[in-house]
Amino acid sequence: MNAIAQNFGPAPVPLIPESAPFTPEQRAWLNGFLAGLYGGAEQPGLSSAPPPPAEDFPWHDPALELDERLALAEGRSLPRRLMAAMAQLDCGQCGYLCQTYAEALADGRETSTALCQPGGKVTRDAVKRLMADVEVAPAAASPIVAPRGEVARLLASERLTGAASGKDVRRIVLDLGGTSVTYEPGDSLGVVVRNDPALVEACLTRLGATQDEALREALSAERDIARPLDRTLDLLAGAARDPREGAALRRLADGEDGAEPADADLLDLLEAFPSARPPLGDLVASLPTLKPRLYSIASSPRATPGRVELCVGVVRDSRRGRVRDGIASCHLAFRADSVPVYAQASHFRLPARAETPVIMVGPGTGIAPFRAFLQERAALGLKGRTWLFFGDRHAATDFLFAEEIAAWRKDGTLQRLSLAWSRDGRAKDYVQHRMLEDAADLWRWLQDGAHFYVCGDASRMAKDVDAALREVAMREGGMNADQARDWIVALARQGRYQRDVY
Numbered sequence: 001m002n003a004i005a006q007n008f009g010p011a012p013v014p015l016i017p018e019s020a021p022f023t024p025e026q027r028a029w030l031n032g033f034l035a036g037l038y039g040g041a042e043q044p045g046l047s048s049a050p051p052p053p054a055e056d057f058p059w060h061d062p063a064l065e066l067d068e069r070l071a072l073a074e075g076r077s078l079p080r081r082l083m084a085a086m087a088q089l090d091c092g093q094c095g096y097l098c099q100t101y102a103e104a105l106a107d108g109r110e111t112s113t114a115l116c117q118p119g120g121k122v123t124r125d126a127v128k129r130l131m132a133d134v135e136v137a138p139a140a141a142s143p144i145v146a147p148r149g150e151v152a153r154l155l156a157s158e159r160l161t162g163a164a165s166g167k168d169v170r171r172i173v174l175d176l177g178g179t180s181v182t183y184e185p186g187d188s189l190g191v192v193v194r195n196d197p198a199l200v201e202a203c204l205t206r207l208g209a210t211q212d213e214a215l216r217e218a219l220s221a222e223r224d225i226a227r228p229l230d231r232t233l234d235l236l237a238g239a240a241r242d243p244r245e246g247a248a249l250r251r252l253a254d255g256e257d258g259a260e261p262a263d264a265d266l267l268d269l270l271e272a273f274p275s276a277r278p279p280l281g282d283l284v285a286s287l288p289t290l291k292p293r294l295y296s297i298a299s300s301p302r303a304t305p306g307r308v309e310l311c312v313g314v315v316r317d318s319r320r321g322r323v324r325d326g327i328a329s330c331h332l333a334f335r336a337d338s339v340p341v342y343a344q345a346s347h348f349r350l351p352a353r354a355e356t357p358v359i360m361v362g363p364g365t366g367i368a369p370f371r372a373f374l375q376e377r378a379a380l381g382l383k384g385r386t387w388l389f390f391g392d393r394h395a396a397t398d399f400l401f402a403e404e405i406a407a408w409r410k411d412g413t414l415q416r417l418s419l420a421w422s423r424d425g426r427a428k429d430y431v432q433h434r435m436l437e438d439a440a441d442l443w444r445w446l447q448d449g450a451h452f453y454v455c456g457d458a459s460r461m462a463k464d465v466d467a468a469l470r471e472v473a474m475r476e477g478g479m480n481a482d483q484a485r486d487w488i489v490a491l492a493r494q495g496r497y498q499r500d501v502y
Helices: 003-007 022-037 066-070 080-084 098-106 120-131 197-207 215-220 230-239 243-254 267-270 280-286 326-334 364-380 401-412 429-438 441-449 458-477 481-493
Strands: 149-157 169-175 188-191 293-296 307-313 316-319 320-327 338-344 358-361 388-390 418-421 449-458 496-499
Touching: 003 358, 022 149, 066 120, 066 169, 066 481, 080 120, 149 326, 169 326, 188 243, 197 267, 215 280, 230 267, 230 338, 243 267, 243 441, 293 307, 293 326, 293 364, 293 449, 307 326, 307 364, 307 401, 316 326, 358 441, 364 388, 364 401, 364 449, 388 429, 418 429, 441 458, 449 458, 458 496, 481 496
Parallel strands: 358 388, 358 449, 388 418, 449 496
Antiparallel strands: 149 169, 149 338, 169 307, 188 293, 188 338, 316 320
């Protein structure tokens, strides 16, 4: 047994006796609660989860559908109903959190209803409906100051997926030497990025401003030219000399179905509507601020001192005959020599006690924080009950960090590994299918106080995993649907169900 476990051995966990006057599902719930409660003592080397917020936000759950979230917020104040319409990811892409964006809209400090990128059109339409009958006096906007970060040199951009893979996933290594940036496993790294120079140059050409260096810098480093806002569309519509172009821009601004060009960036708009040329200063001011991107850190500082590593999926597709690069992923993968970075502290933390079982569900790039967790435990010499669910398309080309995972399995750092490959068989296998296949063991680990972590796609994977967890509770714990939901809520409030989803 390692020194930490010897000095901080597990406290006995009381169990509800079978003779107690509870149903089997009530007894299972209480035993799980007690396991989490008695597993919460502090321990050197590992951090505990922060306490839950004082105010209850039952809709703040990305696994819930929009109508469910709005129903949970029915009767609450306007800021809370607006919050329920957001994507519930607290991803920071809007420059706020879900709660603070809603509050800024409600009190007039923010006027754009289209900042929630993960929520997309459904969120934008819901926010507009909520705001339609409310008179909000514009307030003095508080400037959103994005962290500037400290410059870190890029040491490596190594492709992790095979040449035949349909995905390009990179291991990004950054040198933190000379910076004051520190982090813990589970934290995120904020990366300050720049727009694609070729896209900037094309926009300047359309604007007839290729000699304007101040404008070039604004479009390169200050404004997000990939995601114009509804206020940009309104500005262009008002400036359009061609009435047909003005009408088309207003349809886009109103979010009408079938309005084109859909999902337009600034260059799309400048090409499609050549008569719409507002003053350059007004155009720049209408664009959203280019905000840092947050990535789950894929390393432990104990294992990689002086460095930080990321697991980045390169975003690149074609639309209307033009290749579109993901701003941050392509900047890191192909263009950057160094980038300003900062650490963003997270709620995503290993349990306080090394003996607490850990269940990690992270398909694709969702493996990032779990690589950090396993590196941390390996560096501390911890050999406990750890279980990783990982999956992707093909085992031969998409098994990220396969060699490291095999080594952790061999030395006992990782006790169990469940894999799902969606394109290797006739049926599509996903991590939630592995969960249900091992439902009895999964339930046993949870009853022993396990902490359950999920990282990855919020719109599909996280919802499916949540549904599978409820099914496990109903199948193995004898609960009905309402009891299973209450049990999961209790897990989250104990800090035993944590999600890092996007």
